Amino acid sequence: MTAAALGYAPGRTLPLRVEALRQLKRRRTLVMGLILAALPFVLIAAFAIGGGPDGSENSRITLMDTATASGANFAATCLFVSAGFLLVIPVALFCGDTVASEAGWSSLRYLLAAPVPRARLLWSKLTVALAFSAAAMLLLPLVALAAGTVAYGWGPLKLPTGGALPASDALVRLALATAFVYVSQLVTAALAFWLSTRTDAPLGAVGGAVGLTIIGNVLDAVTALGDWRAFLPAHWQFAWADALQPQLEWSGMLKGTAISVTYAVVLFALAFRGFARKDIVS
Template identity: 55%
Template sequence: MSAPTFRGVHQRLAQKPPGTPPDFRPGRTLRLRVEFVRQLRRRRTQIAVLVVLALPIIVALAFKLGGTPDQGRDGPTLVDLATTGGSNFALFVEFAATGFLLVVLVALFCGDTVASEASWASLRYLLAIPVPRARLLRQKLTVALALSFGVQLLLPVWALAVGTVFFGGAPAKSPVSGSFTGSESLWRLGIVVVYVCGQSLVVAALAFLLSVSVDNPLGAVGGATLLVVVSNILDQITALDPYRRYLPTHFNYSWLDALNQKVVWDDMMRGTGLALIYAAVFLAIAWLRFERKDITS
């Protein structure tokens, strides 16, 4: 069936006998493919991908121009080992991007998705098609998470390729437990990427909650980013023990335990559980708020 906004569709509907319901299936509205292509064509998506592609090249050139990092007094760190091979370079780029860049990108994709429709005054028209509210949120969130996980996967894969070109394909070296084999290096990098994606669910869910609550995309993106900044600051205050263990960013870097000779899962399991709880609460509030909200923008 043609979309209700196409020319001539309303005239054909008007020709139906009075009382005949329109041939309309709410479950076929706002298809994932259409929304995904629409979001891919947006300028902010293209700029985000360019930033992710440019970052490893800029970092690699910085190491080439600046020379080999000096080893710290307490032993090597990720930055000290970044030039020893592609795997270590990818781990360092992931370490450098986790704290802020990936947070901003996830907040951008998930915080802009509904709020942008409100700012363009097109949200009420989407609901008037009518797209069921729960379906609209589900489709929007699915595409936003796909883009968020996509850039988080693209960054280490591209960094691994760039690092291999600049510094060779040597297996990863751990700052604490020697070297890994080639396959083991990829396995450890995979653990890191999956864990970082899991931790990003907190930012994604909060940004989505703010996106259904405000009409300004900048407010939703900035609010989610501000949460991470404040949480990181509070996490540095050791006097808050043991309460700081419940901060949403306390376990963000627990993936470093994957670089031990034997993977230590304890903190990563705690971090994953905490992230899922925060994400579930934020998304539940977002659904309830949007279902009861009077869309006037």
């Protein structure tokens, strides 16, 4: 037995900081961060050109109509316009590209020959991918809150249903809404990660996860499915709006969390099980 074998510890292979630095240096990480950070400024410019949102033509006031009421309102609006699709993309990108890209570069087998245990490799990559996804979820509302406060001032969160929440309470509610959006995206993350372990094409894993998420949204719009829609993760994706009510409502977010976590756990388990038995040739 060699000295190297005596000092070998599977848990020390592929440290999280090494994987995080590798992912941070990639161009797609920078591009995605710039896109998310730029969205609030694009909306501010749009409101400036268009004269701000105007709900006078419709008696029903929406979150978009209150966008320029305060920085908190603007942050909530940015979350509203991006939660359905834009925030799906970084989650699918970070989780779908992570393993498939290694296979595409023909470096996956060399990592495993290092030797990095397969389960350790997946845990490291999944942890970093989920952390980067969380950072993407935080980046957008934080930039929106800062930019909105400069553009529209610091103040209470004006509610579309009437009334307002004090600024301190608004921050807590926005944090809760952001956390739920992240949890609701775990299904997309799990889909992308599972596909990433099944293919050597990163675009296939990312595109497949985004495509299946869109299909879920389409199915949720089919009212003929009736109560079956409640089992679709997409059915609860906007339940975070319950956090922006005068009285905090938990039922929708709790149901959505249960559905999302259940699907995610099953898909993550399939990813680990399949990768453990996969013949790595690239």
